[in-house]
Amino acid sequence: MSGGIGGKPSSEPAADSADAVRERLRLDVPLGAVAPRAGGGWIAAAGPGIALLDVSDGAGSGSADIEIDWLARPFDNSLVPMRMNDGVADPAGRFWAGAMPYDGTTGAGRLFRxxxxxSVHAVLEGLTVPNGPAFSSDGTTMYLADSARGVILQYRVGEDGGIDGPAAVFATVDDASPDGMTVDADGYVWSALWGGRRLHRYSPGGSLVDVVPVPAAQPTSIAFSIRAPHRLLVTTATHGLTEPGLLDGATLVTSTTVAGLPTATFGAQV
Structure with a gap:
């Protein structure tokens, strides 16, 4: 899928190999993130809002038609130019997505559920560049990066999807920006470090336990493959680089000793 600046990688097996790619969809707005929907199709955080995506039967030809049903476009007339950024489905079948200001205006970012x-709900304000989010296996803990601040925040999530109480600081990074995240089967949090050329793996208590070098300047996000559960997919970006390297703007693959959690689907409980 393409449509502009990318965020979270899909955990579809096609991402494991360039030779395995079978379809390419193009939107006319920047695509931040997608999650699979129960019954087929996708939900997407893209451009000014959140939409449902359905693909025609011609998918696989390389130029499939796509039907877009916008659920909300909160930033069509925003005084501060904004776009949707990263997003993910949680184990309860909800979709969470952040929105960020193009110009980096402090505190203009938001998180939607x-x-x-x-139905679309604004649940957090006062962020700047929200990334992630990622969830514990039971969906009661949400991890959310505010990349501009170099911090990963931790929230308690109620059964109804409400945020229970204030955020706790889960981890901070001084020399890079925490970007996309995922949680593995052991409950540990993986974070891509934009500008840091590495991944961090944190214990559920927030201790840094592993550092994985990445041969690219700007790792953007992480997902575990559904074809090979111990295979980790890492996306990287060329944005802002004057001389991008061969592995900037790519999807990289590495093996791990731990597996990922089942991929959550919008509209269905895990």
């Missing part, structure tokens, strides 16, 4: 019935 989409319930399985398609």
């Amino acid at each position: 989409v319930d399985p019935d398609g």
Whole structure:
């Protein structure tokens, strides 16, 4: 999938190999993130809002038609130019997605939640560049990076999807920006470090336990493969680089000793 600046990598097996790619969809707005939907199709954080995506039967030809059903476009007339950024489905079948200001205006970022019935709710304000989010296996803990601040925050999530109490600081990074995240089967949090050429793996208590070098300047996000659970997919970006390297703007693959959690689907409980 393409449509501009990318965020979270899909955990589809096609991402394991360039030779395995079978379809390419193009939007006319920047695509931040997608998650699979129960019954088929995708939910996407893209451009000014959040939409449902359905692909025609011609998918696989390399130029599939796509039907877009916008659930909300909160930034069509925003005084501060904004775009949707990273997003993910949680184990309860909800979709969470952040929005960021193009110009980096401090505190202009937000986090939205989409319930399985398609209703869209603004749940957090005062962020700048929200990335992630990622969830514990039971969905009661949410990890959310504010990349501009170099911090990963931790929130308690209620059964109804409400945020229970204030954020706790889970981890901080001084020399890079925490970007996309995922949680593995042991409950440890993986974070891509934009500008840091590495991944961090944190214990559930927030201790840094592993550092994985990445041969690219700007790792953007992480996902575990559904074809090979111990295979980790890492996306990288060329944005802002005057001389991008061969592995900037790519999807990289590495093996791990731990597996990922099942991929959550919008509209279905894990």
